[in-house]
Amino acid sequence: MMHFNYTLLSPVKEEDLRLTFGASRIVSVSEDPIALFAPTITHFKKLAIGNYFWFIADPVQWVVHAAGGMLEQMTGIKERELVGSSPELIFKHTHPEDLTHMFAFSTYWVNYFTNLSMERKPHVHATVYLRFKNAAGIYRWVMVQYADTLLDTDGRINYGLTLLTDISHIKKDGMAMMSILDTSDDSCQQFLCLDGGNLSKSNEDLPKISPRELEVLRYLAAGYSSKQIAGEFNIAIKTIDNHRQNLLHKTNTKSTGELVAYGINNGFI
Template identity: 30%
Template sequence: MGMEEAFENGQPTLKKILQRYQESKPGTATKDFDFLVNRNPLLEKIFIGADCAIAIFDASKTNYPYISYKLEQLLGYEAQAYLQEGLCFTLSKIHPDDVPGLLEILEKEMDYIAGLTPNQRLDYRSSYDYRIRKINGTYIRVLQRNLILNLDEANQVLHLLVVLTDITHLKKDNTKILHIINKQESGFAYFYNLAEQRVTKDTFLSKREIEILKLLGKGYSSKEVADELFISIHTVETHRRNMLEKTNIKDTSCLVHFAILAGF
């Protein structure tokens, strides 16, 4: 079944997703992003040095007025393709098995944003991952992080900053996690269940697990984490194993790297 066709049982469709984005009305001119669109050499060098690919997504037009050199290098497609074909072009490159889950994730994200006040929307951040096909036909797994740049006159999302990072070496399976962060509510996620093919809301990582993860990210050993949190080494190791199982990431160093990228 092509992406243009409807999924059964009330699941979201590409057409529905596009229509929801296009509820936003053009307002802020892209001249606000001229320093990016014109390919500022210093910024492009910074993006390459930071090993992240950057794009700006215009919800009202469902296209990308800006694509960084790094994104062109990462996947091999020229920026013009993203500008002309927009979100449809991006979704056409995503692994077919990942499309249904990703469309559900996108709908959950838009539902969540719709319930926020304008100020809360501007504080909103999210991340999720999926497999995408490079121009040579191979697939890589990327983590996409989103930050709302501005709203239209009706306070609908207008421009999103999109940051893509290759995490092929980090994750072991095809589970999808939409992690949401804002000042009012943070540390929870929507999890796409591959077996049941549905999205559920979950705390994902507990408050204690996130505390342990942050200390591990600072280079603490299990003993140092245990001493800092006044718990046993056994408890730390149990939490460590549980986090690896929940995220399907192969080892603790990869888990810490993934958590930093995803904003945990």
């Protein structure tokens, strides 16, 4: 069992987030980020659990390099309006109460990720949960995943691929938070951001979910059946059903829907 608690962060302004990336440094790589991220982007449509869009940001120049998915459907922003512009165009859709919290989570994540060894970086993933205004002007819960990065020779982020998914069909309330999942040691950290407030300490024992169970959980969240998942892994359907039953038992949930909601609320997805 993993011992788990919340870490509290202080709100951060956008300009402080930019300094975290190193706004004045010189980019020293020439790879095409769209070509580099193409395999990951291909998986978005395959594993999406709701409406989604993605964008590639250049945090040094503070501009969006490329975007796709259901961008206009979800935000009303056209791709040609976003590409070449500041990511502030996206930030404006974040709920005002969650915006500086999102900057705090991102700042912490950049510092945390930068200091990881190159061997650990592929195993560590951050997800932020916040309220985001859709094209109709309605705030809905979304999941923001920092899906992939292009690093320079010093290990600093030159391009970042971000995926934003509507999870309002699963998450209805709560507060903005971030989870950092490390599959190298099966640990999951969670973070909250409070404006000078207090949070009563609450610890929870999260189940130890194996890497294969985690993969199954993510496919279940994307709506795959046991037969479809078995086909993806080229293993028996019974094996997938056993993984699903183990997940239900470990999380004390009674259905796939409850299991997926548990996975999102506790940072496993």
